[in-house]
Amino acid sequence: MGVILSGGAQRRSRRTSGASAVEGQLREEDVVAAIASIAGDRLQRRIVLGIGDDAALWQPSRSHRSAITTDMLVEGVHFTRETMTLEDAGWRAMTANASDLAAMGARPLLATVALGVPAEYALEEVRELYGGLAAAAASVGMSIVGGDLSRAPVLTIAITAVGEVRPSNLKTRAGARPGAVVAVTGDLGAARAGLDVATNRVALHSEHSAIALRAFRHPEARVAEGRFFAASANVQAMMDVSDGLSTDLHRLSIASACGAIVETVPVSAAAREAAMQTGEDPERYALAGGEDFELLVAIGPRAFAHLSRRFAARFNRPLHRVGVLRAGAGIQFRGEPLTPTGWDHFLTSS
Amino acid sequence: MGVILSGGAQRRSRRTSGASAVEGQLREEDVVAAIASIAGDRLQRRIVLGIGDDAALWQPSRSHRSAITTDMLVEGVHFTRETMTLEDAGWRAMTANASDLAAMGARPLLATVALGVPAEYALEEVRELYGGLAAAAASVGMSIVGGDLSRAPVLTIAITAVGEVRPSNLKTRAGARPGAVVAVTGDLGAARAGLDVATNRVALHSEHSAIALRAFRHPEARVAEGRFFAASANVQAMMDVSDGLSTDLHRLSIASACGAIVETVPVSAAAREAAMQTGEDPERYALAGGEDFELLVAIGPRAFAHLSRRFAARFNRPLHRVGVLRAGAGIQFRGEPLTPTGWDHFLTSS
Numbered sequence: 001m002g003v004i005l006s007g008g009a010q011r012r013s014r015r016t017s018g019a020s021a022v023e024g025q026l027r028e029e030d031v032v033a034a035i036a037s038i039a040g041d042r043l044q045r046r047i048v049l050g051i052g053d054d055a056a057l058w059q060p061s062r063s064h065r066s067a068i069t070t071d072m073l074v075e076g077v078h079f080t081r082e083t084m085t086l087e088d089a090g091w092r093a094m095t096a097n098a099s100d101l102a103a104m105g106a107r108p109l110l111a112t113v114a115l116g117v118p119a120e121y122a123l124e125e126v127r128e129l130y131g132g133l134a135a136a137a138a139s140v141g142m143s144i145v146g147g148d149l150s151r152a153p154v155l156t157i158a159i160t161a162v163g164e165v166r167p168s169n170l171k172t173r174a175g176a177r178p179g180a181v182v183a184v185t186g187d188l189g190a191a192r193a194g195l196d197v198a199t200n201r202v203a204l205h206s207e208h209s210a211i212a213l214r215a216f217r218h219p220e221a222r223v224a225e226g227r228f229f230a231a232s233a234n235v236q237a238m239m240d241v242s243d244g245l246s247t248d249l250h251r252l253s254i255a256s257a258c259g260a261i262v263e264t265v266p267v268s269a270a271a272r273e274a275a276m277q278t279g280e281d282p283e284r285y286a287l288a289g290g291e292d293f294e295l296l297v298a299i300g301p302r303a304f305a306h307l308s309r310r311f312a313a314r315f316n317r318p319l320h321r322v323g324v325l326r327a328g329a330g331i332q333f334r335g336e337p338l339t340p341t342g343w344d345h346f347l348t349s350s
Numbered sequence: 351m352g353v354i355l356s357g358g359a360q361r362r363s364r365r366t367s368g369a370s371a372v373e374g375q376l377r378e379e380d381v382v383a384a385i386a387s388i389a390g391d392r393l394q395r396r397i398v399l400g401i402g403d404d405a406a407l408w409q410p411s412r413s414h415r416s417a418i419t420t421d422m423l424v425e426g427v428h429f430t431r432e433t434m435t436l437e438d439a440g441w442r443a444m445t446a447n448a449s450d451l452a453a454m455g456a457r458p459l460l461a462t463v464a465l466g467v468p469a470e471y472a473l474e475e476v477r478e479l480y481g482g483l484a485a486a487a488a489s490v491g492m493s494i495v496g497g498d499l500s501r502a503p504v505l506t507i508a509i510t511a512v513g514e515v516r517p518s519n520l521k522t523r524a525g526a527r528p529g530a531v532v533a534v535t536g537d538l539g540a541a542r543a544g545l546d547v548a549t550n551r552v553a554l555h556s557e558h559s560a561i562a563l564r565a566f567r568h569p570e571a572r573v574a575e576g577r578f579f580a581a582s583a584n585v586q587a588m589m590d591v592s593d594g595l596s597t598d599l600h601r602l603s604i605a606s607a608c609g610a611i612v613e614t615v616p617v618s619a620a621a622r623e624a625a626m627q628t629g630e631d632p633e634r635y636a637l638a639g640g641e642d643f644e645l646l647v648a649i650g651p652r653a654f655a656h657l658s659r660r661f662a663a664r665f666n667r668p669l670h671r672v673g674v675l676r677a678g679a680g681i682q683f684r685g686e687p688l689t690p691t692g693w694d695h696f697l698t699s700s
Binding site: 048049052053054055056057058059060061062065066067068069070071072073074076077078099100101103104106110112113114115116145146147148149150151152153154156158160162163165167170172173174239240255 | 460
């Protein structure tokens with residue numbers, strides 16, 4: 001961090017003379033001031049030094065381990081301005097990071113934000129984006145402590161989030177054993193249906209439309225759910241479903257050296273309605289849709305009934321049983337092998 | 351972090367069917383495997399979980415505070431492939447982050463790397479870039495513990511680095527008082543001269559040419575120097591010189607609520623030779639050139655002579671006195687006000 005968000009080293013482009021703004025161009029100091037005013041008042045007690053120096057500082061918990069995760073979102077790859085506002089894009093980007101921390105059982109603590117902003121952007125647009133970032137951070141108790149700011153050909157958002165977890169509560173993708181019940185914290189596919197709504201590919205019943213758009217533009221990280229599972233010794237493995245159930249279940253299975261049998265795919269009602277209109281298989285919305293940010297957990301079989309009752313009582317919604325882990329490798333679904341079919345953005349056209 | 355570097359949420363582009371690679375395109379799993387093989391074997395003892403899960407984990411020191419910094423480098427803004435190799439670009443990007451930690455007096459511990467890679471890049475190119483990132487991280491004792499990977503229109507490198515510092519040793523930009531001596535850990539302007547060499551704007555004497563190119567392409571973060579100053583109660587403020595001495599001295603002065611008088615600008619001999627050829631003022635190479643990654647320190651006036659002798663004995667090169675802080679505001683240089691004239695990449699053309 002140069003100033004706050006001042007950008008690192010090696011600016012190779014030619015500078016215009018003096019410190020005055022080029023007509024119609026963003027001035028770094030204005031952007032920084034705008035961002036600092038949004039981020040500044042939300043610092044947690046343990047943040048010793050926030051925005052404004054070479055680095056930010058915090059006092060780590062003595063009894064916890066620290067967790068770190070990073071995600072980069074690129075306009076045209078991960079989002080387009082046609083399908084969501086900049087505030088939504090900021091919210092989603094921060095939520096994706098919080099979700100990764102939730103998946104470890106960690107409590108989110110702080111985040112840094114590196115923004116690449118096209119030259120034609122107005123200060124108001126950066127402020128809008130940052131409003132979404134700050135709101136999502138605050139919603140899970142995270143402080144934005146610093147970042148970087150650069151010009152870039154398309155809007156680029158790179159977030160790093162830090163959280164903390166007790167060593168005894170840590171959950172990873174590994175450690176699940178054959179026989180474990182696989183479950184997710186919510187039904188899946190609504191975010192994908194929301195993309196269909198946002199691109200006018202489908203027109204849903206108003207309640208489904210609102211649910212789908214919210215899942216797509218304003219998802220919630222399952223932080224409380226993650227900490228609930230983290231506290232249970234019967235939860236053998238955990239991760240978030242960010243790339244579609246089939247891809248992410250493959251990852252959990254591989255990390256745990258198991259196979260899996262999928263019995264039921266919990267498809268959101270909004271995704272079912274969207275699938276009816278697009279003619280696609282509704283289960284594909286859940287298996288390959290991605291970005292639902294629910295948690296995928298592997299639970300010891302004898303503990304499942306009790307834990308799912310406790311989950312329902314605590315969170316007012318069901319824990320969805322998806323299937324079971326088995327010895328061996330690969331995922332079976334209705335007697336057929338299920339391949340990973342989530343998003344791989346290195347295999348995309350345009 | 352999805353897989354390791356698997357990319358966050360919301361991949362909006364259309365996926366090609368199945369998991370096979372599109373002809374000539376990077377496959378995410380190949381990139382991830384290549385990166386993991388470079389990063390994987392350098393984990394520090396305190397890294398509990400590295401690449402491969404939703405987040406990485408470490409055991410923070412109980413007696414230290416944690417420091418975090420982030421920098422984004424964008425091809426065409428911060429570097430071009432015409433002037434340095436991808437390995438150099440990776441080295442520089444990581445060094446910029448390590449330098450920010452050094453400037454707090456912190457010991458670098460770990461880093462995450464979010465890469466935006468254009469579709470036309472080959473796996474070998476990503477590997478080369480990552481080689482530079484990993485080498486620079488290893489050179490200061492940092493482990494790369496994870497990251498993210500996305501397609502992007504131009505190469506985009508967002509790094510976040512975490513370090514640790516004893517509360518008693520922490521140095522910020524604030525806290526310096528009028529009368530303090532301002533000094534830098536090396537002469538300045540060589541990186542800017544290196545850009546001139548790399549773009550064939552100048553042709554330097556071979557020794558100067560090598561020094562300039564090294565400063566530009568392969569700078570070192572002053573981690574040991576930062577910890578040396580951090581241990582001294584007579585060092586009142588510290589930061590790194592990443593945006594040119596005049597800009598960065600302004601920042602330190604403002605943070606410390608002081609003015610400053612610049613007496614001498616320590617210009618690298620390579621920069622002097624380059625300036626002779628370009629007809630520019632050699633001092634501008636040091637004042638506005640940026641990216642030298644030396645440390646700028648404010649030292650109690652009575653301690654300066656002793657501390658600079660100890661510095662010279664320890665690091666085998668002089669500590670350069672630049673000037674003094676004074677009451678008031680603004681920077682004076684030869685009786686004239688010196689304006690901040692470092693790089694502001696929001697004020698750049700192209």
